[in-house]
Amino acid sequence: MSFDIALSGIQAINEQLDTVSQNIANAGTYGYKSGRANFSALVAGDQPEGTAVTSITQSIALSGGILNTGRALDASINGRGFFITKAASGETQYTRVGIFDTAKDGTLVDASGRAVQGYAITPGSSTLGALGNISIPTGQIPAVASGKLNFTANMSADWTVPTVDWTTMPPVTPTTPPDPASFNSSQTTTIYDTLGTKHNLTQYFMASGTPGQVTVRYVLDGTDTGVASTLDFNPGNGQLVDISGTAVPPAISQVTLTGGPLASGATLNPINIDYTGTTFFAGKATTSTNLADGYSSGVYSSTEIAADGSVVAKYSNGQNQAIAKIALATFPDEQALKAVDNTSWIATSDSGTPLAGVPGDGQAGQLNTSSLEQSNVDVTSELVGMMTSQRNYQANSKVIQTESTMLQSLMQAI
Numbered sequence: 001m002s003f004d005i006a007l008s009g010i011q012a013i014n015e016q017l018d019t020v021s022q023n024i025a026n027a028g029t030y031g032y033k034s035g036r037a038n039f040s041a042l043v044a045g046d047q048p049e050g051t052a053v054t055s056i057t058q059s060i061a062l063s064g065g066i067l068n069t070g071r072a073l074d075a076s077i078n079g080r081g082f083f084i085t086k087a088a089s090g091e092t093q094y095t096r097v098g099i100f101d102t103a104k105d106g107t108l109v110d111a112s113g114r115a116v117q118g119y120a121i122t123p124g125s126s127t128l129g130a131l132g133n134i135s136i137p138t139g140q141i142p143a144v145a146s147g148k149l150n151f152t153a154n155m156s157a158d159w160t161v162p163t164v165d166w167t168t169m170p171p172v173t174p175t176t177p178p179d180p181a182s183f184n185s186s187q188t189t190t191i192y193d194t195l196g197t198k199h200n201l202t203q204y205f206m207a208s209g210t211p212g213q214v215t216v217r218y219v220l221d222g223t224d225t226g227v228a229s230t231l232d233f234n235p236g237n238g239q240l241v242d243i244s245g246t247a248v249p250p251a252i253s254q255v256t257l258t259g260g261p262l263a264s265g266a267t268l269n270p271i272n273i274d275y276t277g278t279t280f281f282a283g284k285a286t287t288s289t290n291l292a293d294g295y296s297s298g299v300y301s302s303t304e305i306a307a308d309g310s311v312v313a314k315y316s317n318g319q320n321q322a323i324a325k326i327a328l329a330t331f332p333d334e335q336a337l338k339a340v341d342n343t344s345w346i347a348t349s350d351s352g353t354p355l356a357g358v359p360g361d362g363q364a365g366q367l368n369t370s371s372l373e374q375s376n377v378d379v380t381s382e383l384v385g386m387m388t389s390q391r392n393y394q395a396n397s398k399v400i401q402t403e404s405t406m407l408q409s410l411m412q413a414i
Contacts, residue, residue, distance in 0.1 A: 079365020
């Protein structure tokens with residue numbers, strides 16, 4: 001009987017050493033969760049039968065350290081949750097390893113080639129679509145024509161009326177620029193037509209002679225549009241109070257320049273210029289905002305993951321478009337997940353129904369971008385455990401040796 005009991009101890013310790021060896025071997029594996037061999041006493045009736053390893057517990061809830069990689073498609077989870085992936089077989093698997101890449105068909109995949117699951121976003125909208133594969137548009141995005149220009153500046157109250165009257169000088173053309181003595185300041189903005197062609201819209205500002213008034217002339221690609229507007233400021237506090245004399249004045253702080261067809265066949269949309277925040281103070285004239293919307297067409301260049309889980313496609317024209325959000329899943333009992341390999345799990349009836357959401361939603365943790373979760377193996381503890389196993393192995397071996405010596409003595413006595 002003692003032979004069998006000691007033998008069961010040796011067999012159980014061998015299994016424990018397998019677990020320890022697996023932990024140490026995967027100390028550098030991203031997202032690996034250490035395992036622990038659980039011993040149980042064996043009893044048949046009222047007779048002891050030794051011991052056995054009845055289960056291996058993974059420390060899923062214990063997070064590993066965070067390693068900054070600098071790679072735009074790496075991500076780690078700060079807190080609870082798992083990345084949701086879809087294997088080629090269609091099975092949904094969960095992992096903490098956020099090593100992502102773009103497959104040749106544009107699908108976002110993980111290091112094992114599984115499709116990463118998320119919520120699609122239509123560019124320009126914040127509404128999340130249904131949970132599914134994340135498809136990255138790797139082609140060309142069309143041009144978007146400009147329609148709005150935000151312009152904020154300080155028109156100097158120290159300006160004097162220009163010595164040359166804009167209306168009496170030769171018409172402004174690409175070959176005949178305005179006389180520098182006809183304006184006090186100018187600013188040029190790049191705008192785009194429906195084909196994505198760049199155009200230069202230049203605003204010329206000049207003191208009008210009336211206190212608190214500044215006249216603006218608009219020149220498109222070097223040609224005077226013939227449109228003039230007057231910015232009226234309160235002389236007492238320098239704040240903008242009205243815009244008058246425009247072709248289409250939609251609001252107190254805005255002016256709209258009419259668009260139209262161009263020689264190229266493209267169309268220039270009406271440009272709404274918003275002067276909100278523009279002031280009229282003494283001192284130097286300054287410009288703090290001069291930005292029009294719209295852009296030329298662009299080709300796909302790369303993808304990165306934002307801190308909120310957004311998958312951002314980047315294009316050659318400088319545009320960044322959030323095209324999806326990565327999904328995270330949490331479980332009522334994540335310890336009951338079934339391991340399919342050392343860094344991936346599938347749901348079970350005991351783990352409960354997975355709750356899918358975006359990073360930071362509900363119990364799901366936030367994302368750390370350009371970083372990966374390291375193994376949670378404590379090598380020092382594993383080495384100490386290995387020495388303990390060695391002593392236990394020696395003790396069980398001593399039991400067998402002692403039993404053998406006693407039997408030998410008995411045989412000699414007989």
